[in-house]
Amino acid sequence: MFNIKSIRADFPILQRQVNGKPLVYLDNAATSQKPQVVIDAIVDYYSNYNANIHRGVHALSQEATDKYEAARQKIQHHFSIAKAHEVIFTSGTTQGINLVANGFASLLKKGDEVLVSALEHHSNIVPWQMLCEKTGAKLLVIPMTEEGTLHMEAYSEMLSEKTKLVFVNHISNALGTINPIDEIIFKAHQVDAAVLVDGAQACSHVKPDLKELDVDFYVTSAHKMCGPTGVGILYGKEAWLKKLPPYQGGGEMIAEVTFEKTTYADLPHKFEAGTPNICGGIAFGTAIDYLNHIGFENISVHEQELLEYATEELSKILGLKIYGTGTEKTSVISFNLENIHPYDVGTILDKLGIAVRTGHHCAQPIMEYFKIPGTVRASFAFYNTKEEVDLLIAGVKKAKQMLS
């Protein structure tokens, strides 16, 4: 059962005060807070079985290796991935995208086209620009609408036999828009283009079935789903992962090394050079268990309630404009008060103990589209409450009064 009080008790940080006020943490789109079980998993590793993996014959190394590989399998099952070696541990979404972009440098040529959505995070724009500069392929942008949704007709028209790759996020971190990735993937495959989905913003809200989606690559970060920073995964279809060259050279990723020639290790190790974030991977598994224990259905119902309530109450404030008004949305609200800089609103909210994000949210093209310097972004997690939404509304009203 969904008991908000006992859920909140799982998160030590939610008990603290900021500027003399109880913390109201509404910056979940930037990173989530961590439950005690995840913190314990990290402490347990360093306290009880800290050792390097895949190398030693000794007991601690075996134990660490078993737990790390068990986490990989947990992640595999969570995302309905066919094979454990299709799960590549990375340092996060950004690294996963760079790994794929780097690999495609040898597969693209001049005249090829790469489609990227107008709703992307900078980490899903810049690596592709670098790739296109290197290969001479052309980067085309799928336009967005006033509601902050993707223009799907334009997308269909842009696809052709020249299209080799499509990159799109599952959920926009700046606006909360849920993109129709099933349709995007289906259409791309009709012209034999591969699709990479950036799931960094999605996986704390939904549980994607990657087999059913038939996506070619899917990347995400643990830290937005109650796990630690510095770890994430790249899922890739086996055929693609075999085709792509290694990303970084080093230990772990080789089969045999001589000065004449090195042969690479099998998947997944081919892409996992060096000592990984061992306790991060293990604690990522713990975070996934924790989220499944709460239940994604419960999470969705609660977050949608918060989203609806907050949208309704914020909309009542005169001069307040919400950006991102599509029907398919998750619990992210980007807004501005007329003639008031978002930074000033954020500063006043902080004084009241309310943590929101202000700025361009690593998505400057979206801000440019709306011709604004940035927004105030409140993003809710399953551990937020209606009372916290009320505090936000009161805080925004106070900011408006003080600043206008």
Ligand SMILES: *Cc1c(COP(=O)(O)O)cnc(C)c1O
């Ligand atoms: C957070 C985020 C990223 C970047 O994730 P990192 O963990 O910083 O690599 C990329 N895309 C989206 C949509 C995000 O929300």
